[in-house]
Amino acid sequence: MITSESTLGFIQDVIWEKANAGFFRNKDTVIFGCNSYARDIRNILRAKGIEISACLDRDPGKQEKLFLKAPVCQPEEYLKDKKEVAVIIYSGYGREMAEQLEKMGYRLGQEILYIPFNGDRKPPGDTIEEADRAMERVFDGYEVYRSRKRLYAEAEMVFVCPYKGTGDVYMACSFLKRYLEKKNIRNFLVLVPGNNCRRVANLFGISDVEVISEEEMGEVLDAWVFLGDETMNVKPLLHWGWRTKNTPYIFNNKRTSFADMFRYDVFGLDDHTEMEAPFIDRNSDYAERLFSSMGLPKGKTVVLAPYTNSCRSEITAELWERMAEGLKRKGYGVCTNCAGEEKPIRNTQAICFPYEEGVNVAEYAGGFLAFRSGLCEIVSPAKCKMVVFYENGSWSTSYEHFSLRKMGLNQNEIPVIFEKDEDIEKIFEIFS
Numbered sequence: 001m002i003t004s005e006s007t008l009g010f011i012q013d014v015i016w017e018k019a020n021a022g023f024f025r026n027k028d029t030v031i032f033g034c035n036s037y038a039r040d041i042r043n044i045l046r047a048k049g050i051e052i053s054a055c056l057d058r059d060p061g062k063q064e065k066l067f068l069k070a071p072v073c074q075p076e077e078y079l080k081d082k083k084e085v086a087v088i089i090y091s092g093y094g095r096e097m098a099e100q101l102e103k104m105g106y107r108l109g110q111e112i113l114y115i116p117f118n119g120d121r122k123p124p125g126d127t128i129e130e131a132d133r134a135m136e137r138v139f140d141g142y143e144v145y146r147s148r149k150r151l152y153a154e155a156e157m158v159f160v161c162p163y164k165g166t167g168d169v170y171m172a173c174s175f176l177k178r179y180l181e182k183k184n185i186r187n188f189l190v191l192v193p194g195n196n197c198r199r200v201a202n203l204f205g206i207s208d209v210e211v212i213s214e215e216e217m218g219e220v221l222d223a224w225v226f227l228g229d230e231t232m233n234v235k236p237l238l239h240w241g242w243r244t245k246n247t248p249y250i251f252n253n254k255r256t257s258f259a260d261m262f263r264y265d266v267f268g269l270d271d272h273t274e275m276e277a278p279f280i281d282r283n284s285d286y287a288e289r290l291f292s293s294m295g296l297p298k299g300k301t302v303v304l305a306p307y308t309n310s311c312r313s314e315i316t317a318e319l320w321e322r323m324a325e326g327l328k329r330k331g332y333g334v335c336t337n338c339a340g341e342e343k344p345i346r347n348t349q350a351i352c353f354p355y356e357e358g359v360n361v362a363e364y365a366g367g368f369l370a371f372r373s374g375l376c377e378i379v380s381p382a383k384c385k386m387v388v389f390y391e392n393g394s395w396s397t398s399y400e401h402f403s404l405r406k407m408g409l410n411q412n413e414i415p416v417i418f419e420k421d422e423d424i425e426k427i428f429e430i431f432s
Contacts, residue, residue, distance in 0.1 A: 002311060003040050007118050011037070011090060012044045014115050019048045023113065027084045028053040032075065032101075033091040034067045034392070039312055041088055042068050054078055056087070061400075065392050066419035068314065072392070079104060083111075090115040134222070141223030144216045145232055152208060154187040160224075160236045162217055164193040165310055166200050166374030171262045171407075172237040173204040174275040179267040193217050199355045200378065203278035237266055259407035275408060277381055279356075286357045287364035294335065294349055298364055301333035302431065303351065305370035307342050310396040313371050315389060319424050320345045323369070326428050332367065337375065362386070367431060372397040380409035387414045387430055 018024070029050055031038045034057045042052055055067045056075040065072050079085065089097050089112065098114045106112050149155065161169050169192060180188065190209045192198050201209045224234040263269050291298060306320050324334045324345050335351040336344035344350040353361045355378050362368045362382035370376055371389045390399035399417055404410040416426050
């Protein structure tokens with residue numbers, strides 16, 4: 001998850017004000033909570049010349065590991081007898097964290113920098129003006145729904161994919177056919193927030209797909225929440241209920257995979273329900289023509305996929321360059337999957353392919369090396385050397401929940417948990 005500009009600016013203003021006032025001077029600075037905001041906090045501190053000494057977390061599964069290349073410690077153990085310390089808290093559980101530290105003798109504003117979480121800072125929506133705006137969104141959302149229903153008059157259900165992650169849409173479509181069979185639904189419409197999501201749905205032979213804006217998506221869901229199932233035949237395909245939990249159930253249950261969330265939470269299917277695989281045209285010569293035009297060898301090429309839209313990685317461009325150079329020295333051709341304005345890793349060729357050719361491209365190349373992203377789902381059926389980087393502490397790149405192997409997508413996946421720069425050396429052993 002990438003932090004919004006407004007939230008990032010708020011966090012930065014609070015930290016920089018404290019830094020300018022000397023709050024961090026002569027103190028060990030630590031972050032309480034290995035969450036997606038910790039990386040932003042670390043980077044904001046670095047801009048002021050402050051490095052973190054550790055990350056604190058109450059989850060035993062995260063302790064004694066590295067996160068943001070810093071040790072993850074049990075709060076009481078790390079803080080025992082430590083007085084010159086600055087603890088930064090920004091979390092949905094921030095109040096409980098601050099109370100825990102206060103019971104240990106630490107003080108708000110002295111050793112504890114508690115930054116109110118974004119949810120805490122939202123004013124209550126109880127004014128007439130805010131109620132009017134909320135009702136306008138309901139009316140607008142219902143009109144979006146009605147306009148689509150007029151175009152798809154036979155649709156018995158409108159499925160809504162609120163999040164534009166391609167991996168989310170892939171998993172939803174993997175189980176959708178089974179759900180349709182269970183509910184005896186023959187005609188339906190899928191609403192998605194982007195063209196990439198539509199292309200993913202098309203992989204599964206789903207043609208009745210409409211792209212609407214993220215604003216319209218939110219309005220449709222607001223209308224459905226207000227008007228209910230009797231008025232709107234809508235089902236959100238989001239992997240944690242809809243407005244029922246602050247954080248997905250998955251992150252408090254290490255045995256639960258991303259696929260499980262769709263199987264059980266979204267669709268209510270049983271243990272024996274298998275995922276549907278997308279159609280792959282094995283007779284296509286696209287990959288052969290593409291690689292021949294680029295001078296890349298069949299079976300001896302590694303496709304790098306370093307980019308993701310869901311989070312920021314600790315694997316820098318320099319580390320990807322080191323991996324690319326090392327693979328070249330071993331005799332591999334190396335290319336970088338690029339979309340839009342993404343640039344290839346230095347001294348590699350840019351490659352771009354349609355989703356329906358992703359599996360064929362990976363198989364023809366022979367090697368696929370990626371940071372965990374939605375593209376991994378798309379190419380997961382490929383029979384090739386598939387190496388995927390995961391990072392501790394990041395919700396969207398957690399091995400426990402998002403492993404292709406644990407999700408049942410690729411049993412031959414080779415996972416690499418990235419904690420420190422030296423971990424990239426494992427790549428050269430894998431591609432020996």
